[in-house]
Amino acid sequence: MTGVQTCALPISCRDAETLQLPPELALFPQRELNRDLYLWLIALAAAHDALDSDADWLAGNQRATLMALERYPGLQPRYRRLVAATLAARIAPAQLPPDEAVQETQLRQALHEPGSVLIWPAAARPLQPVPLWLYPAPARAAVKSPPHSRHSPASSANPAQPDRQRRRADRVDLPERKSSFLAPFRAESLLSWAEFIRVNRPTDDDPNPDAAQAANDMETLSVTRDGDQTASRVRFDLDLPSASADDLPVGPGVPLPEWDYRQRALLPNFCTVQERLARRAPPCELPAALRRDAQRLRRQFEILRPGHGWRRAQPEGEELDLDAWVRHAADCVGSGHSCERGLYRQRARQERDFACLLLADLSLSTDAWVNNKGRVIDVIRDSLFLFAEALAATGDRFGLYGFSSCKRQQVRVQRIKTFGERYTATVRGRINAIKPGYYTRMGAAVRYAAGLLNQQSAARRLLLLLTDGKPNDLDHYEGRYGIEDTRMALMEARRDGLHPFCVTIDQDAGDYLPYLFGNKGFVLIRHPEELPRQLLRLYTQLTLTQ
Template identity: 50%
Template sequence: MEEYIGGLWDKLITRVAYQGYPEARVELAQMKNIAATFFRALGGDPGLNLQSGSASTHGARRRWLERIAGIGEKVELTWADDSTLHLPAYIDYFPERELNRELYLWLLALVAHDVQPTAPYLQRNQAATLALLNAFPSLQERYARLVQASLLRRTDPSQLKKHEAQNELLIRQALKNPGSVHTELIKTSRKEFAFTPVILWLQSANKSNAVSNKAANKTTPEQAQGSAAQNDTEQRKRMAERTDMPDNPSPFMLLFRAESLFSWAEYVKVNRPLDEDDNPDAQRAANDFDVLSVANDGKSTASRVRFDLDLPAEADDDLLLADGILYPEWHYKKQQLIDKHACIQMLLARDAEPQSLPAHLRPTAKRLRQQFQSLAPERQRLRSQMRGDDIDIDACVRFNAERCGANSATNHHRLAVASPGLYLDNRQQSRDMACLLLADLSMSTDTWVNNQARVIDVIRDSLYLLCEALAATRDRFALYGFSSVRRDNVRFHLLKGFDEPYGDQIRGRLAEIKPGFYTRMGAAIRHASAILQQQKNARRLLFILTDGKPNDLDQYEGRYGIEDTCVAIHAARQMGLIPFCVTIDEKAEDYLPHLFGAKGYIVVKDATELPQLLPRLYAQLTNQY
């Protein structure tokens, strides 16, 4: 009974004390469809992903109801690191929903014009605001509305102590007249309160690193009832910093006073060198930190051994067709192309035996062949040809009439009549299309889809059906797969070359594909582009099938891999190729628009539909281009 009454009291006091407007809430998930496009259109870094961040303690004075309810200590602000732009998971700061939506757009635009990211707090945000308003004067009216509504939510300086009031006056002046404040905020003592955070500004960037974490902070009763913000399943980031390992000359003595044993703010040595270690209390502990400090003690552990994926022995590996094919790689931090950095190894399945099409795919393959036969080129009868199989009677009559008219001219001058085409010819018209499909064969494809099939099995079935469909169209096509182990071992598997006929031998190679290693996508795309560029067809389609973002062991992850892949795709377009990506990665919307553009990719929500979708998608693309 006490717990029940306590729960009711907690909901009541939280609802009364909460300062937001849940009925006017706008969530980041609702804005993601336009947020990325809006951010890049205003000049934002196209390599930044949009993601919700974590709340941080602001230290400002709270109302007594908030202190009783235990809320209001933290607030979600906007900040960015090298790879991600972190926005609040939701905004319900204003009572009008439209203003909350405008605030999201303002924050996106402000980050795009953050011209002094390392400057002090006031100077940085004033400079960004001025840069944005100068670049887009039409935003003046929107900004004025946001400032007016924000000032109404802030505490009146007359109700604050001396230093708090001075800081509040500086903030208000900087909001109303950006660039007019040339001093910085007054540093208060530990007993005094910090300033109330400005929701229209960017958070201080003194902590630039980030670690992954799923935040679960207590906020509103609506969240406790199961709203989308409370059940947030997207990956969040936490502010983090690197620090030195504290020196403890007396290992048998505690590094903190005994009376502060239960304070999470003190340093506690947690020897956790393994990612696989699970601690059910770690999540709750992390939620109490504003900044996670990470130190390396330089000690190894003997309890568990972690191995990297190793290459198979030569006797068990695929046949090596070519080795040492070098390609450059883009280093985005240095902003330069490193020549001869990634090494391609051309491989062919060693034990592939000819096989017929699997029985469970035969009905679908038969239907696809019938549908795609309509795309096959047909013989056409061409008139007025210079040579051919038959005489064009109509062309002969016209030519004779024109010649007779020229001979009977009154001026007795002979008029020249162009030599016509007098023949009929039957020719096979070609679609003049070449397609290279590049399939991701990394270890991530070994996962299961809805506990029904592995991703690699879905990819194999998709290749089977696509080959059956393309064979019916008589288009020229090739199939390759790729995986990697660091830059020296980018494995490029030959499944079908352009000059090889599709048959049981190719099906045998498809049956032998298996998952392994990592995804160095940039090098694979460069080699595929070089192969496709050699084809003389008018239209050349580079079809990429993957289940995740680029990654590898040697720093080829995160933004490094994405930027290198982006440069490789741009180079393919300059060759006259048409890159298009099909992915089953649920988080692909965060990075694929930057790589392939808004219309250069498709995300398949249900991987089991890929075998039927892939041939239809190819038909649409060939008609479009």
């Protein structure tokens, strides 16, 4: 791309991850045209995803335009109207210098007949912005932000809300500091202040809480790379336990695929899931603090236990089925004969044909504290205890597993209780032994859990996911990549007849869980300490309504 002007009009940018559209568009006098422009840019971005990312800006936009018009024929009339309105607002070639006139003429031809312009003529000045095309995302922002006062309403807003203010930025070299103990003083610097704040963008382990306010006080942000490696990844590698101290592996690792949304392909055998058993998990009794709640829940859930009932219209049984006899007699009177049918009642046990697998997120984030009352992992442990106590009372088949990950070759699934095991002191010992793990490669864990649940022959099978955050891992498994892979894993589970449902304590879950589970496929627990009680209530609703 040569000489493209990007500051006169609001333009749209895209990169491999995001599409950046202007917050508002008033390019055309007609409101309908501005709305059509938004729709067109979204369709164009979808077409760009299927093209080679290394394509030239001019050729790439033309090819994407052709593909968008071919995919969505209904956009053709709107595109023509947008082209006419755009060209009417541009400076005519006759009013431009010769070199710019040739460039403008070629652009108009490319808009009217996409794909017809292969050579981009050079000009002394950059081309006027083309609002119908997408630009590469700029490497640095150069948009002046409006004045922002320290006491303005924006600065007093909720600090948990994301900061969307645009600021002027300038890339500079890191200043040399020959000695950290020497602080040269200059009188003229009294009214100025500057400080470099380290931002470890891949990990962001220890963000400075005052960085946002400092950014608001600066007219220009100076950005640099210091070339130093962050220590968090090194610390994580050092924390990996040795084979003698690690949990016991159960069988060989299981290779599983992973969905790459960029390639639109399922990468075969991309991840390795290793099921593990806690090495030190002595059998134990239910913690004393939970015994009263467990006793109450067992009494409540025993209502769901299948009991003995009467099967009607049986060929043999303990008692006559009076309703069957009445129907038989009526048929004989009305037609003179009646087909032979069961006339007895038989007492038999009624079974609940239901299976549930609870998959708990045991990532490192569960080591965080909840309202200074305890850690998230403690809340999850109590939930597993009470969940197992209640389901043991119902007689439902259930399995308990946890998961965490450290890159794609170490997706660790913690076996707590299999479907074939009884709930005993051994299982309680495994629940008591759970601890925070590493990261959250959710797609692989969901695929593995779905495979276990698929082995159950129950008529209804529930995959219950308990988590405190979104999918993420060290090797680029974050952001949209992790979200898309998890969504594909959940779609695969639904195609197999499973019913995935998510229970989360992540307060930002509304940003991504509707995309993964649907609007009715998850629930947010706003007070994590209520998780054990809410989890059992949800299970009751799910088993009665599915």
